[in-house]
Amino acid sequence: MKSSDAVGALSALAQENRLDAFRLLVQAGPDGLPAGEIAERLKLAAPTLSFHLAQLRHAGLIHQRREGRSLIYAANYDGMNVLMGFLTENCCGGQSCRVSPSAPAKPAVKGARR
């Protein structure tokens, strides 16, 4: 993953409506949701949502499939993984790294939640 791709993916997530949409899709699972329902749940005008979904899609974070008249959007877990990988991969200059979202070298008292 190039740095510019990372910026693209981060930009896509760095907006309230898009982060909401993305998380909605992430939670909706592989089956995804039709654009209309996303718009309804997020209370967004159709063109506005369409614009945001296009951003997420272009960033490789979600994908689209047609089902009859509806366009179904679903999270692209692989794309998300690539981004997460990029963020952790370049951390700490490869040296003694204590960064990691779910598994510190020693899951001490601090990260006990979740």
Place this chain on the structure above:
Amino acid sequence: MKSSDAVGALSALAQENRLDAFRLLVQAGPDGLPAGEIAERLKLAAPTLSFHLAQLRHAGLIHQRREGRSLIYAANYDGMNVLMGFLTENCCGGQSCRVSPSAPAKPAVKGARR
């Protein structure tokens, strides 16, 4: 972490100059780098860099300390962890989650990759 905090952190990283600066600091390690050197390496005007560092700092991704006349910036690994945690935490609706750059269900020794 609130969704709006996540947007803040993601926005902070979603810009080429800031992502570069952040990664530079991440690789520089806990000792960090003075603003002047960051500006020089990234070839940014001082006010521009100052603006970007303030964004990263406000997002909790880096911190600042004074050393003589210099202001030293360093990555805040904890802040980064919180963001990564938020991103993974809300994925897959807590169900059968196959997301994670390297560890599907067993968050083993993550930092070992590459």
Place this chain on the structure above:
DNA sequence: CCCGTATTTCCATATTTTTGGAAATATGAA
């Protein structure tokens, strides 16, 4: 072929973000 539904593209406007010159602030030294 025509109609209704679902969603997008077009596009102008509104809003937010980025940028760097000039001036201000902070620190240390002579």
Place this chain on the structure above:
DNA sequence: TTCATATTTCCAAAAATATGGAAATACGGG
């Protein structure tokens, strides 16, 4: 106190992004 260095804050212009009405496109059915 005056000077030089390091960096920030102020501010206004430039650039990028977000928003939604109107029109266009896609599909399925009658």
